[in-house]
Amino acid sequence: MEQEQQNSNTMQTGKISNGTKGMTVIVKTVSSWVKVLIFLFGINIVLFGHLTPGGGFAGGVILASSYVLLMLAFGREFVEENLPLPLASKLDCLGAFMFALVAILGIVLGGSFFLNFLYQKYLPGQPLHLVSAGIIPLANIAIGLKVGASLFLITLMLSISCKGRECRFE
Amino acid sequence: MPYALCFLLFMIGLYCAVVKKNLVKIVIGLAIMEYAVNLFLIMLGYRTGGTAPILDKTYIEAGTNKIVANFINTSVDPLPQALVLTAIVISLGSLALIISISIRIYGKYGTFDITEIRRLKG
Numbered sequence: 001m002e003q004e005q006q007n008s009n010t011m012q013t014g015k016i017s018n019g020t021k022g023m024t025v026i027v028k029t030v031s032s033w034v035k036v037l038i039f040l041f042g043i044n045i046v047l048f049g050h051l052t053p054g055g056g057f058a059g060g061v062i063l064a065s066s067y068v069l070l071m072l073a074f075g076r077e078f079v080e081e082n083l084p085l086p087l088a089s090k091l092d093c094l095g096a097f098m099f100a101l102v103a104i105l106g107i108v109l110g111g112s113f114f115l116n117f118l119y120q121k122y123l124p125g126q127p128l129h130l131v132s133a134g135i136i137p138l139a140n141i142a143i144g145l146k147v148g149a150s151l152f153l154i155t156l157m158l159s160i161s162c163k164g165r166e167c168r169f170e
Numbered sequence: 171m172p173y174a175l176c177f178l179l180f181m182i183g184l185y186c187a188v189v190k191k192n193l194v195k196i197v198i199g200l201a202i203m204e205y206a207v208n209l210f211l212i213m214l215g216y217r218t219g220g221t222a223p224i225l226d227k228t229y230i231e232a233g234t235n236k237i238v239a240n241f242i243n244t245s246v247d248p249l250p251q252a253l254v255l256t257a258i259v260i261s262l263g264s265l266a267l268i269i270s271i272s273i274r275i276y277g278k279y280g281t282f283d284i285t286e287i288r289r290l291k292g
Contacts, residue, residue: 053224057259127235128227154266161273 021075031073038066046144050133056140060147067152076159085156088149095146102138172213180206193272193282200268204261208254215247223248 022028045052046059071079106115116134125132183206186199223245229238272282279287 057255127230128225158270158273161277 021077023073027073031069035066035070038069039063042066042144042148046140047137048130049140050136051128051130056143057147059140060144061151063144063148064151064155068155071155071159076156080156083152085153088153088156092146092149092153095142095144095149098142099139099146102135102142106135173210176206176210176213179209191284193275193284196284197265197268197272201261201265204257208257208261211250211254211257215250217244217246220244220246222246223251 042059042062042065044059045054045062046056049055049059067079067083070082103114106113106117109115109117114135118134123131123134130137180203183199183202183204186202187196188199190196190199221244225237225241229241230236231238275287276282281287
């Protein structure tokens with residue numbers, strides 16, 4: 001009886017809906033449209049961090065929350081195939097390394113740590129435009145990448161370890 | 171008057187962290203205390219009738235790249251806001267740690283009740 005209802009749902013919507021994991025068909029359909037908009041909104045907040053409120057940390061939280069939405073609607077295995085654990089760890093380390101690189105390039109190209117090496121002589125920009133404010137957009141991108149990957153990894157590990165009353169930590 | 175309400179919020183969080191017996195409610199009390207402290211720090215930089223400290227096209231004189239003197243005279247203080255952002259990030263990290271520890275405690279003892287978690291189990 002339940003299997004027939006699941007088969008009829010699959011024929012009507014034309015999507016493959018795994019009937020046992022995740023949520024109902026309505027939630028899965030709507031969240032698969034909305035997840036791209038949330039990701040794009042997070043990129044907007046990271047990239048325009050020197051003009052509008054937000055910046056690296058807030059944008060990173062929004063980027064991670066689009067993956068958490070997928071985890072709630074489709075189940076954990078679907079998301080783990082899409083962004084596996086080693087790749088998320090490498091993105092995390094890449095964000096931290098990019099931030100350190102931006103800071104050390106200040107020593108190499110000038111005299112001090114975190115020197116603004118993209119000032120008006122090399123990269124002229126007008127105020128209130130996207131290309132302005134020196135090295136701040138590069139630092140924002142690095143922090144957004146790191147915070148997004150870290151919060152995604154935290155939520156993934158919290159959902160792996162416990163099912164009901166059995167917690168397995170290997 | 172707003173500072174007294176901030177103190178009341180802190181006291182509510184302190185009550186939850188001290189009196190309650192469920193571990194999840196204690197964690198929620200800690201989070202409410204952190205909200206109260208961040209709110210107090212931001213309220214210290216307020217100016218009566220002030221605007222948000224965000225530059226716009228209306229605050230730059232036409233032609234040159236100078237900021238109108240009216241901006242500094244009427245905007246609220248942005249320095250506490252930048253420091254509170256750092257404090258919020260730190261509290262997020264510690265909240266993730268404390269939640270994973272409480273999940274581990276539930277796995278070992280089978281309950282969230284702190285009166286029954288008495289002996290250290292390895």
